Amino acid sequence: MSVPLPGQGIVKGLVETARNFVGSYVEKDRLVTVQYPEERVPQAEASRNFPFLVYDGDDWQKGLRCVACQICEKECPPQCIYIVKDTARKPDHTGKLQFQPRLFEIDTSVCMSCQVCVEVCPFDAIKMDVEYELSTSDRFNSLLLRKAQLAKPNQYFHKIHPAEAAEVDARLGADKAKAEAKAAAATRPA
Numbered sequence: 637m638s639v640p641l642p643g644q645g646i647v648k649g650l651v652e653t654a655r656n657f658v659g660s661y662v663e664k665d666r667l668v669t670v671q672y673p674e675e676r677v678p679q680a681e682a683s684r685n686f687p688f689l690v691y692d693g694d695d696w697q698k699g700l701r702c703v704a705c706q707i708c709e710k711e712c713p714p715q716c717i718y719i720v721k722d723t724a725r726k727p728d729h730t731g732k733l734q735f736q737p738r739l740f741e742i743d744t745s746v747c748m749s750c751q752v753c754v755e756v757c758p759f760d761a762i763k764m765d766v767e768y769e770l771s772t773s774d775r776f777n778s779l780l781l782r783k784a785q786l787a788k789p790n791q792y793f794h795k796i797h798p799a800e801a802a803e804v805d806a807r808l809g810a811d812k813a814k815a816e817a818k819a820a821a822a823t824r825p826a
């Protein structure tokens with residue numbers, strides 16, 4: 637059995653430290669420092685912060701998928717969603733009459749990013765955003781997000797969560813085709 641030389645452990649430690657020091661400058665996968673804000677680390681698809689409202693088509697008001705059912709408002713654990721439902725149905729982006737939210741607000745200073753609102757929405761109308769540069773000194777005007785600020789197109793949803801958005805589109809497309817087939821069968825003469 638060989639007896640370790642005096643100071644051998646220290647030398648080994650110093651060699652390891654030197655290897656890590658040099659490696660942190662030259663090995664690509666270990667260059668972890670990012671020159672923010674010029675550079676940003678790409679976000680994981682599952683990353684999330686606050687919710688937004690998805691709309692289809694070109695007109696954000698008509699295209700909102702939200703039908704103001706208020707389930708998310710009731711289920712939100714810290715109660716930071718505030719919705720006022722329209723009193724009459726209005727045409728959506730396809731011309732179909734729908735109830736829409738007259739007011740839809742989320743207090744992001746209270747929201748805890750739990751995603752419960754997304755999970756309970758039966759219409760895939762609310763999804764989690766990834767925008768994180770939201771610091772402000774004006775709480776009322778900046779952290780209380782109103783309907784116009786919350787509305788974002790389905791293309792944006794595809795950009796930030798491509799797999800989830802594709803799955804939602806496929807599911808909604810299949811549901812629509814099933815409903816159309818059912819309606820066509822109902823009008824067909826016996």
Ligand code: SF4
Binds near residue numbers: 702756757
């Ligand atoms: S976002 Fe969804 S759950 Fe919330 S009110 Fe609109 S349709 Fe209902």
Ligand code: SF4
Binds near residue numbers: 711742747751752753
């Ligand atoms: S993410 Fe959670 S806390 Fe935030 S609005 Fe949705 S349900 Fe409420």
